[in-house]
Amino acid sequence: MEEFYNSLRDVPLEPARDPRYVALSSRPDLQMTDPVAELRRVITWNRRQTRSAQLLSGFRGTGKSTELRRLRSELRAMGMVVVLADIEEYLNTSVPIDVPDFLMFLAGAFGEALIADGALTAGDIGEGFWGRIAAFIQRIEAREATISGKVEPAVHGTKLGEVGGELKLGLKEDTTFRARLQKRMAGHIGALHAEVEKYLTEVVAKVRAKHKPDTQVVFLVDSIEHIRGTFTTANEVQSSIESLFFGQYDKLRLSGLHVVYTVPPWLKVRHAQVGSLYDGCQMLTAIKVTEKADGTPFAPGIQAFEAVMNARGDWNRLLGDHARFVTLVEKSGGHLRDVLRLFIDVVVGADALPVTGPNFKRALSKLKNEMLPIADEHAVWMAHIRRTQRASLELASQLPDLARFLDTHQVLAYRNGDEWYDIHPLIADEVEAQALDVIKRSGS
Amino acid sequence: MSAADFEADWTQLRRHLQYATDFWLGVVCASDIAAVNELRTRALALLPTQTRAAMVRVPATPEELVETLMWLDRDDVREAALVWVEAIYVTEAWRRGWETFFLRGNERRERWRRRLTGGLVVVGPPDLKVWMREAAPDLWSVRILVVELRVEPRESPQAPEAPVPEVAVRESRGRRRRRATRSRRTRTSSGRSSAGAGATPRPRSGG
Numbered sequence: 001m002e003e004f005y006n007s008l009r010d011v012p013l014e015p016a017r018d019p020r021y022v023a024l025s026s027r028p029d030l031q032m033t034d035p036v037a038e039l040r041r042v043i044t045w046n047r048r049q050t051r052s053a054q055l056l057s058g059f060r061g062t063g064k065s066t067e068l069r070r071l072r073s074e075l076r077a078m079g080m081v082v083v084l085a086d087i088e089e090y091l092n093t094s095v096p097i098d099v100p101d102f103l104m105f106l107a108g109a110f111g112e113a114l115i116a117d118g119a120l121t122a123g124d125i126g127e128g129f130w131g132r133i134a135a136f137i138q139r140i141e142a143r144e145a146t147i148s149g150k151v152e153p154a155v156h157g158t159k160l161g162e163v164g165g166e167l168k169l170g171l172k173e174d175t176t177f178r179a180r181l182q183k184r185m186a187g188h189i190g191a192l193h194a195e196v197e198k199y200l201t202e203v204v205a206k207v208r209a210k211h212k213p214d215t216q217v218v219f220l221v222d223s224i225e226h227i228r229g230t231f232t233t234a235n236e237v238q239s240s241i242e243s244l245f246f247g248q249y250d251k252l253r254l255s256g257l258h259v260v261y262t263v264p265p266w267l268k269v270r271h272a273q274v275g276s277l278y279d280g281c282q283m284l285t286a287i288k289v290t291e292k293a294d295g296t297p298f299a300p301g302i303q304a305f306e307a308v309m310n311a312r313g314d315w316n317r318l319l320g321d322h323a324r325f326v327t328l329v330e331k332s333g334g335h336l337r338d339v340l341r342l343f344i345d346v347v348v349g350a351d352a353l354p355v356t357g358p359n360f361k362r363a364l365s366k367l368k369n370e371m372l373p374i375a376d377e378h379a380v381w382m383a384h385i386r387r388t389q390r391a392s393l394e395l396a397s398q399l400p401d402l403a404r405f406l407d408t409h410q411v412l413a414y415r416n417g418d419e420w421y422d423i424h425p426l427i428a429d430e431v432e433a434q435a436l437d438v439i440k441r442s443g444s
Numbered sequence: 445m446s447a448a449d450f451e452a453d454w455t456q457l458r459r460h461l462q463y464a465t466d467f468w469l470g471v472v473c474a475s476d477i478a479a480v481n482e483l484r485t486r487a488l489a490l491l492p493t494q495t496r497a498a499m500v501r502v503p504a505t506p507e508e509l510v511e512t513l514m515w516l517d518r519d520d521v522r523e524a525a526l527v528w529v530e531a532i533y534v535t536e537a538w539r540r541g542w543e544t545f546f547l548r549g550n551e552r553r554e555r556w557r558r559r560l561t562g563g564l565v566v567v568g569p570p571d572l573k574v575w576m577r578e579a580a581p582d583l584w585s586v587r588i589l590v591v592e593l594r595v596e597p598r599e600s601p602q603a604p605e606a607p608v609p610e611v612a613v614r615e616s617r618g619r620r621r622r623r624a625t626r627s628r629r630t631r632t633s634s635g636r637s638s639a640g641a642g643a644t645p646r647p648r649s650g651g
Contacts, residue, residue, distance in 0.1 A: 005464070006466070011557075230579075348460060351455075369590075370573060404578065404581060407582070
């Protein structure tokens with residue numbers, strides 16, 4: 001039991017060498033496109049262009065980080081140099097993001113990831129990016145001081161290493177510093193972009209000099225979808241992401257690089273055509289496990305999760321019969337993290353094998369209770385999403401709420417042919433009843 | 445809440461403690477300190493043979509709760525088999541304290557997942573799960589245990605019967621062996637090792 005429990009833990013897997021990995025989205029019977037295959041195709045077909053930018057939108061817990069690792073592994077097998085960076089290691093994800101800090105993060109993280117992966121050494125790269133860009137900022141400040149008098153410097157050090165360290169740390173830890181830097185660089189985005197491009201071109205040339213002259217270099221940028229404000233800044237932060245990926249998309253195609261950015265799922269809700277600005281836009285969703293029309297089990301979805309659970313342990317011994325397995329998968333809404341979580345709850349609640357009926361039901365009601373209570377106005381909205389199967393927004397100010405529904409799995413997205421939305425099956429009845437009650441009350 | 449419900453909740457917590465060989469996150473929502481005391485006492489008693497610490501933190505003020513974020517970075521906390529953070533007060537100041545804790549915790553969750561080697565259990569008032577869900581959806585999404593101790597609410601929760609700012613207990617030899625095996629596996633697979641992994645931390649008493 002202990003072994004089964006630990007095999008159910010939800011952590012990013014290395015698909016190439018972890019026997020627990022099952023490629024769900026590449027199963028043809030699920031009628032889904034395989035996002036990794038699509039991303040890979042664009043990169044391999046764009047070899048001559050040597051630059052591309054794609055988006056990967058992933059719902060929390062659908063295996064996005066694992067699929068990014070799968071992409072890395074497949075592209076490496078084709079001889080490409082592929083590095084992955086996590087934005088959370090460089091930027092505070094609860095404050096608005098702007099082009100200057102994002103470009104600085106990209107260039108700094110790219111160089112460091114190449115060194116960490118052994119594609120280049122620190123000696124190969126030479127002058128580090130952080131020192132170089134800090135010196136660039138100081139040059140701009142000196143010029144501004146000449147024109148308009150005294151300028152409060154963003155970075156204070158005098159040696160390259162010193163100012164570079166100050167800049168990197170300030171971006172991550174000091175929100176005042178970051179706001180000042182954003183303001184200072186607002187009028188110099190073109191020059192900063194050129195400086196970043198110049199640096200990236202040089203680094204990519206070094207990679208090719210060390211590997212092969214036609215080596216393709218791929219940069220996977222993870223966790224951008226984790227950028228989120230606080231209760232008071234949510235709208236401001238989300239606007240900044242929209243403005244970056246919708247308004248400044250041209251700055252995100254980087255010299256000599258194929259880049260994949262993970263973005264929040266709500267970006268497509270707000271801008272349905274955002275994908276057309278990039279070379280591709282893929283989405284990882286929940287797996288369809290029931291028919292949209294009548295709610296009956298969708299056999300290929302159930303079978304896909306059987307493959308997932310077979311790779312994790314002896315679920316049959318735990319549950320005792322296949323009907324319970326189907327119930328568990330249906331009630332998860334086809335969301336991988338929730339399937340694993342439901343199994344964990346059954347494992348820790350089992351007093352005997354197979355698990356008794358009351359303990360099985362208890363696991364289901366536990367996860368359901370965790371998603372409740374729901375505010376009346378949200379229940380009405382969710383019921384509307386269920387009826388229309390669309391996650392449309394009446395007001396832009398509602399975006400943080402929708403983002404939270406998606407983040408907490410209260411609303412799930414599916415993609416088989418069309419893209420559609422539904423309430424999590426564990427709370428669907430409860431939400432519909434609550435919405436009906438609210439409507440009745442407001443009508444009386 | 446019936447005794448049977450309490451026992452079922454305890455069984456779930458106990459099994460997470462017994463089975464988990466790595467970081468896990470649990471949430472306990474409660475309004476009755478007696479039930480929380482019982483749950484904490486049983487959890488600590490489960491790690492009886494004094495080899496690896498379980499750390500308990502009961503902040504006296506909302507500010508101390510927020511400072512707990514720094515406390516969680518300490519090496520002895522990192523090595524603990526169980527980290528228990530408890531504050532079940534229901535005033536507005538405490539609500540804001542928990543919100544700050546979760547907002548910052550949301551940013552630190554990957555760090556916790558990488559660094560902490562046992563269970564992190566946060567214990568707060570009945571609305572804790574809503575506050576966490578709203579303020580820290582990423583952190584919320586990695587929880588694997590939510591216990592809701594449903595007891596008749598009181599107007600204001602009692603203070604803990606006996607103050608337990610930090611205590612240390614240790615884990616069983618079997619658990620230690622499993623963890624050592626895992627640590628060796630980690631070293632083998634990643635080529636890196638964490639200095640001090642498996643070391644016995646100093647038992648702590650007092651704040």
